[in-house]
Amino acid sequence: MNEHPIKVVVAKPGLDGHDRGAKVVARALVEAGMEVVYLGLRQTPESIVAAAVEEDADAIGLSVLSGAHMPHFTKVKALMDTEGIGDRLLTGGGIIPTKDQETLSALGVGRLFGPGDDPSTIAEYIKERVYARRAAERN
Amino acid sequence: MAESMRSSRGPSLTPQLWERFLGGERRACAQVITKVENDPDAVPEIRDRLSGRLGRAIRIGITGPPGVGKSTLTSALARGLADGGNRVGIVAVDPSSPFTGGAFMGDRIRMDALVGDDRVFMRSLASRAGQGGLAPSTAGVADVLEAFGMDRILIETVGVGQAELDVMACADIVVLVLQPSTGDAIQSLKSGIIEAADVVVVNKADLPGVEMLLQSLRFAFSLGAGRPGTNATPILATSAQASEGIGELVAELESQASDLVDSGRHREMRRARLENEIRRAIQTHLWASLERAVGASAKIRRHAEELTLSGGSPYPFIRRACAATQVCQTKEEAWQ
Numbered sequence A: 001m002n003e004h005p006i007k008v009v010v011a012k013p014g015l016d017g018h019d020r021g022a023k024v025v026a027r028a029l030v031e032a033g034m035e036v037v038y039l040g041l042r043q044t045p046e047s048i049v050a051a052a053v054e055e056d057a058d059a060i061g062l063s064v065l066s067g068a069h070m071p072h073f074t075k076v077k078a079l080m081d082t083e084g085i086g087d088r089l090l091t092g093g094g095i096i097p098t099k100d101q102e103t104l105s106a107l108g109v110g111r112l113f114g115p116g117d118d119p120s121t122i123a124e125y126i127k128e129r130v131y132a133r134r135a136a137e138r139n
Numbered sequence B: 001m002a003e004s005m006r007s008s009r010g011p012s013l014t015p016q017l018w019e020r021f022l023g024g025e026r027r028a029c030a031q032v033i034t035k036v037e038n039d040p041d042a043v044p045e046i047r048d049r050l051s052g053r054l055g056r057a058i059r060i061g062i063t064g065p066p067g068v069g070k071s072t073l074t075s076a077l078a079r080g081l082a083d084g085g086n087r088v089g090i091v092a093v094d095p096s097s098p099f100t101g102g103a104f105m106g107d108r109i110r111m112d113a114l115v116g117d118d119r120v121f122m123r124s125l126a127s128r129a130g131q132g133g134l135a136p137s138t139a140g141v142a143d144v145l146e147a148f149g150m151d152r153i154l155i156e157t158v159g160v161g162q163a164e165l166d167v168m169a170c171a172d173i174v175v176l177v178l179q180p181s182t183g184d185a186i187q188s189l190k191s192g193i194i195e196a197a198d199v200v201v202v203n204k205a206d207l208p209g210v211e212m213l214l215q216s217l218r219f220a221f222s223l224g225a226g227r228p229g230t231n232a233t234p235i236l237a238t239s240a241q242a243s244e245g246i247g248e249l250v251a252e253l254e255s256q257a258s259d260l261v262d263s264g265r266h267r268e269m270r271r272a273r274l275e276n277e278i279r280r281a282i283q284t285h286l287w288a289s290l291e292r293a294v295g296a297s298a299k300i301r302r303h304a305e306e307l308t309l310s311g312g313s314p315y316p317f318i319r320r321a322c323a324a325t326q327v328c329q330t331k332e333e334a335w336q
């Protein structure tokens, strides 16, 4: 099967801080052969999901280091569902306690990565999930 | 023949998808674009579906060296054109890495002002195997956007060292964007892009050096640069970041757009593009038959390998191959 490149929207939601984390992830995904639509700083859940819809992205990757991961991931996931892209992967990184991870996972959010994780493992994870979804769609 | 013109990959284009597309659902438009981008076999069916919905929109290419403000300007232009009553599609092309195949697409960073504006539809494309600052699917994606109801389609090319000419092939109007103090004027004169431009924009007019660039451009044009057989190429200054000079640029583009339509040149350009599309599709089909019949590519490679060693002429092989390859079954009636 000749898979076309995976398209990922990468953003840093919220008004605080810098987008170094998001850039590191974006670079790692490009290295892994993905097409990354980079939105950068100060994104709202609405702007992120609207971009993912227009780009028909396979996945959304959020970088949330501020501690506000719960509202951001929850809101983006909810909007993805209402906008009809609930089948697409939502993943990302931050400093996220196990308990929060479990809560988000129950909402359908994908695996979340911490500062200690090698960015290439995020790429591997996205590949696995996106190829599985595409295979299911073909059948 | 039919197999090569039918879709084989990925979820198919269902009647429901087309219904949603015609109903103006943005996600459906995005999904059709994905199909055009990734599945060449699906293109014929998609083209059939789009028929009757193409021919009106004006396609505007935005080209120029890296970082001159193409995306910022495209965003400001999209708003200006939308305020004038247009629906606007944007296709922004970014380079794919030849090593990994990945692409970092950052044009949306400069298009924040368009968030939530449903008069505008923006799509990023990685250049993939495309040459000349465009993706192979650029024109096809523009077709989808036009059929979706867009009146103006802005095509931002890759910011390549020298502004690229290929955008002429798929745009009705070409805007060349430059910025002060980069020596762009001299560079572009060398590359011949000046002849391709219908409008030259000096962006970042808030920075020093604008006057100098404007002067050297005016000088170059007074020496007869510019697209042959057209009026003097307009040179405008903008500050896209501050939305300055955008009104004038929009007015210039809209005036060129109505000239193109009124003079019949727009129809002429469409005819030339269609001619190309047809010729290319038939060439592809003929080549595919040759591949199936004799494995043409592999044979050519083997001959090239031998010739590299022997230093011989390729023509004995070419003559033999051509003499043995005749299009003898075609029926002229079918070409009417």
Ligand SMILES: Nc1nc2c(ncn2[C@@H]2O[C@H](COP(=O)(O)OP(=O)(O)OP(=O)(O)O)[C@@H](O)[C@H]2O)c(=O)[nH]1
Pocket: B065, B066, B067, B068, B069, B070, B071, B072, B073, B107, B110, B158, B159, B160, B203, B204, B205, B206, B207, B238, B239, B240, B241, B242
């Ligand atoms: N001073 C000034 N800076 C501007 C202006 N327009 C854009 N910029 C800045 O120029 C930089 C590049 O802008 P982009 O719009 O991304 O340029 P681009 O030509 O699309 O870049 P590539 O797509 O990477 O080739 C950004 O930092 C913009 O903020 C302007 O009118 N004045």
Ligand SMILES: [Mg+2]
Pocket: B070, B071, B072, B106, B107, B156
């Ligand atoms: Mg750009």
